[in-house]
Amino acid sequence: MNHIAPGARAGIYHYDEIDRQFVAERVEQFRKQVERRLSGELTEEEFKPVRLMNGLYLQLHAYMVRIAVPYGVMSATQLRKLAEIGRKYDRGYGHFTTRQNLQYNWIKLEDTPAILHELAEVDMHALQTSGNCVRNVTTDPFVGAAKDEVVDGRVYAEILRQWTTMHPEFTYLPRKFKIAISGAESDRAAVRIHDVGLLARRNDKGEAGFSFYVGGGLGRSPFVGKLVREWVAEEDFVAYLEAILRVYNQYGRRDNIYKARIKILVHELGLEKFTQEVEEEFARLRGPKYRLDPEIVEGVRQHFAPPPLEELPDHSEALERAKASDPAFANWLEVNVAEHKAPGYAIATVSLKPAGGIPGDATCDQMDLVADLAERHSFGELRVTHVQNLVLAHVKKDELYDLWKRLDAAGLGSANAGLIGDIIACPGLDYCALANARAIPLAQAISARFADPVRQRTIGELGIKISGCINACGHHHVGAIGILGVDKKGTEYYQITVGGDPTLTTEIGDILGPAVTETEAVDAIEAIVDVYLANRTGEGERFIDTLRRVGHAPFKERIYAAD
């Protein structure tokens, strides 16, 4: 196989020969498993988890393959390969997911071995993107660049990626298992809605350690993750997770798929008893075998060495000029660009949410363009965010205008990161076999209604999240406005919740009232926004704060007054 080396300076984990051999062996293993299924040696029931563990789903109309993008970070070379695959085997586009992965929705089963083979050329695969195993570990999309970063989450996410890969004990868990790590003061990884959420911190001596939140999750029974241990030292990082997973594997429910996630175990055992079980296991596991050696951490850290940033003045004259001359750019700058820890650099969010578009979709041409721009402006690397956007993390302020013009010309310049147009939506009934209702057309209708960037900015920070069924892949529970698709006697209806919050002050939203039709839903969202604008104090009060202050009543009254 011809390996195509990623850019040497990209802040990604660089495979060595052993990593490559592993992926090649797994590709070959899957090829044989497909043969054994075709010969009847494996039953469909036996083949299903094997197929899922390789990222292959059967959806409503076709197979879907989900590609792993470890902690959402990849190189321009890898993105270009994803574009190539999308052109060759899909319909010229791909879909970025809330797990920071990419999926192709129109795949032929017989093409999958070839796809996996092509992915392996750029050190990528589809392993453990599905199935009852530990899934892709996610982290802050601004990792390694954010001004408020305390610990580099990539290092520990990569350690976990390796440790959870084909874990012999934890590959047949009661249910899927999702871990997120945040190493910054602001939580951009939604850690408390994960099975295990990790806050990486530093103690007085500057040593890294972790707060462990366990049992968060959305779906049918949403729970906010509970603090199980305030401080786990770096050397115990793996041991503590091993202890949690062992308790879960032994005691997690297997009698009912809807009660099989760890959140239910934590809930049913109670936090105290669950913690006691974990601590007992941990006390015993702790020792040389499970100790995370600082040398390993250092070895992994070297993969994520900072890019060769130049010493620049923080103030950019070119940027100021562009800002003054182009209001649309000035708006994008305000909304989509975040502070970098190095002077003269910035973090740019590339919105995959054009007005009226499908959240998270990118055409292969757009992927190629972003790959080019990542090479030109960001050391050949980029990130996928859990809100289904892309991020170029190390852009010179001097070059932001040039970057934006190129993005904008390709429909990627929307200024709506974190605003009402930045909608998360699951694939819904357009693709998914589990869905009760479509999510995408509603997202499109809402983003078209609020297309005006000035209006979006006036409204300010407001996350809308849409799920097509109770499994909540669209994270509707933690949307400031959440929308859940339900089926009422064959008609799609939408239930609106308000007050959700995915950050550290995690809140599950409350249902506002009876479900509404698709058309009514768009009007209802607009009505909610109007009530908010009429009630907020000054420019600064966010939707969520106004809601907390005035309660549901004024919103309910407006939407359901006519009933």
Added chain:
Amino acid sequence: MPLIENGRIGEDAWSFIPDGEPVPNDRPVIISFERWQAERDSFEGRNARLGVRLKSGTLAGAIAADLDRFSLVALEFPKFRDGRGFSTARELRERYGYTGEIRAVGHVIPDQYLFLVRTGFTSVEAPEGTNPDSWANALTEVTIAFQPSLDDTAPLSLLRRKLKVG
């Protein structure tokens, strides 16, 4: 049923005696954990080897105190997707220091064989008509692992090592 050991079909010296049937004294037998609990005194002074079979919901701790009475512990997989046995085996080895045979019985597929070996199983009862090549292949098709296995005593090293099994 074929017994898989070290990647090959092997001789099975053991037989499972269903509850209620008389237990022969002259050859190795496996009894259920429930029978052991109910009739443990009747096995006092037995010379032939004894094995015990645990349902997947019976965890290692339940049998820990009696482990010195058994030359074999059989762990049941009611469905291959029920992965509790992997933890039970590991607990038997690591936590309770059990050194006898640990056997996987019930519904297990060759694709799990490497995991079984790495968590401390020594044998697998495979279904009639199983393809022996698939079991042999399962130990050698993936040669890299990212976690310490049961027999590793060294620290995590670089998290990754070439496997020696198979």
